[in-house]
Amino acid sequence: MPSNTALKSAAEEKDTGRLEAFSDGVFAVAITLLALDLQVPKLGNNASARDLALALARQWPSYIAFITSFFTVLIMWVNHHGFFKLVHRTSARLLFANGFLLMMTTAVPFSTALVTQYLRFPAAMSACAVYGATFVLISLGFSSLLHIVVKDPATRKPDVTEETLECVRKSWRLGPPLYILATVGAFLSPYVTIGICTGLWVYWAGTSRDF
């Protein structure tokens, strides 16, 4: 029955659409929750304007962590979005890999809060290692997504060339090793972690239009 096939194909198309919409929702909520790490300084009612200004200035680690995380999640969303343009239909595997990716994304406000809380203190090493590790897992999630689509031609759109896949792979393969470096580097200095994470989103922002 051709009409049935057409219906099924349309339904499958819609499937990807709703998965993308759901993923977008999770990305949008997670990125907005990052701002909950910006906390109002608790000063007494008699605090002067200068006291508040100083207290806000002392919170600089939270601004750094907020900005780094915001743009990293934003770029992850861009990459996710670019990737799903190649996907024709979902499978249980793809759903699972995407779920893992989303789960780790919702954990970014948590690891960002860790960095915010401890960046100026001796525990910064552990906080930044957890922060880096979160992105190691996220970049492995992206690698899994790509791997599934590379291995199973039925999951990708017919017009997706080997060249396009190679281009995505090339852009993404920097993720896991560099985030591992960012995690290990936390034990040298927390700024190694933040530097590498910032470098990566700047790099992806510059190359994101390529696919």
Next chain:
Amino acid sequence: MPSNTALKSAAEEKDTGRLEAFSDGVFAVAITLLALDLQVPKLGNNASARDLALALARQWPSYIAFITSFFTVLIMWVNHHGFFKLVHRTSARLLFANGFLLMMTTAVPFSTALVTQYLRFPAAMSACAVYGATFVLISLGFSSLLHIVVKDPATRKPDVTEETLECVRKSWRLGPPLYILATVGAFLSPYVTIGICTGLWVYWAGTSRDF
């Protein structure tokens, strides 16, 4: 007036679409709020990196609860999504049953927080029983949705066969009895609850492509 009928039918179609979009929004926000249960350990400013690492390790119940809840809600979303592909138009009943389902879904971060807080302590039994009971109610919500669509052919799409409905019923009927078991089993050990809940989402993840 045929044009009026067409308009009405298009409006009805859009109805389901907007109900799905709203439900997706609620699922996406609820699943992201689960991460609020991951809390930054409150240590003094002088805590060492090792102290923070240990404090994070001691929080293992929150990671287990977070992962279990995340994938359970994700699979619920997949099932919800698969189900609404069969629905032609909404009714007051369907709206109410779906509302009940969404309400219980927004309560999952609460029952997850209960488990997170008490898993290592004597009160774990009650916490896990509430956790299990939340999913009993959610699975009954799913059963109601299916029941409404089975009883009222006007609510389902014309091409939905008895076979498809039977297939959904077969997949979902495990929910209520096993979640009841997970609730009662909490009084033996909290790990019975978590084990059954994990087993169920793994099972549904494996069979979710079937309809």
Next chain:
Amino acid sequence: MPSNTALKSAAEEKDTGRLEAFSDGVFAVAITLLALDLQVPKLGNNASARDLALALARQWPSYIAFITSFFTVLIMWVNHHGFFKLVHRTSARLLFANGFLLMMTTAVPFSTALVTQYLRFPAAMSACAVYGATFVLISLGFSSLLHIVVKDPATRKPDVTEETLECVRKSWRLGPPLYILATVGAFLSPYVTIGICTGLWVYWAGTSRDF
């Protein structure tokens, strides 16, 4: 230029669509945030399972307030949704009235938390009066939306009849007086407020398919 007109009309159509999508997003986030009022009882680590069960049972006001607010916001979403099916294009006025409605909707978790916190205590009167007043303002927001569309035929779709508008008006006109009663009735008993609010969403749930 006819093509320009067509373009403009399509753009206007999309306008309503994006306003609806934005409103849906606000409704979905607000309804999910209601669950933040469900709080994990803070007991010591040695609390028994029975202690936790009792502490959860003592929180019954939060369950009542949560359920009442959830279904009221859900029905408000349904009414909002049904209403925008009649709207052809937005105006500055409609945007403002809708904005006021959304603002009050985002305040529902706050007034719900007030009821949750004080329902068992002497301050319940004030808490319930604020709760009722929130819905008085929301129902006035709905009345304004309807008033704008009734007064300005250019804002509504060409096929919307006087009969349809009358039907919406009839369904909604119960809102302001009954919510005012619920507000004033708080000073008799908080259960008057909760009873009227519950009665109203049940009534609207039963009649929501009518337009």
Next chain:
Amino acid sequence: MPSNTALKSAAEEKDTGRLEAFSDGVFAVAITLLALDLQVPKLGNNASARDLALALARQWPSYIAFITSFFTVLIMWVNHHGFFKLVHRTSARLLFANGFLLMMTTAVPFSTALVTQYLRFPAAMSACAVYGATFVLISLGFSSLLHIVVKDPATRKPDVTEETLECVRKSWRLGPPLYILATVGAFLSPYVTIGICTGLWVYWAGTSRDF
């Protein structure tokens, strides 16, 4: 290959759509999180209804800040939405500028909470200066978006005239100088800041239908 071009063009069109949907999600979550600044007064269980009413009345700064921020973010969403109607396809630059705009938008609940907390106290100057500065950065974000689209004709739709761009520029150019005034004016009185911010959203609400 013409089919390839058509495909590419459709994909690009969808690009803008998904960027808009993601931005809408962030706006919707951020605007709803504003309500978290409305806090339940922490009174003892024996507090009378009058005590609670007085405590709620004393929170007037949070209502002012909430209303001002809500409508300002709403109008920003309207402007964002109107602007993207002119955009044909995204670029790395546009993505970055939009990301900056969204980041500052998610920070609005934080700067609103600052005002809420300190409006009645000596530190109000600093709180309101930060509040104003948030909107200075947001209005500069809008100016960047416009600048990118003005400079690069490839990013805008073919039917966008110079006149339309001029009209947007004229409407938006009040933003940066007046928000700078609102920031500096905080040192005269916090009400200068709130007055200018209110004046601006009222002005934009009145002129928003123009493009």
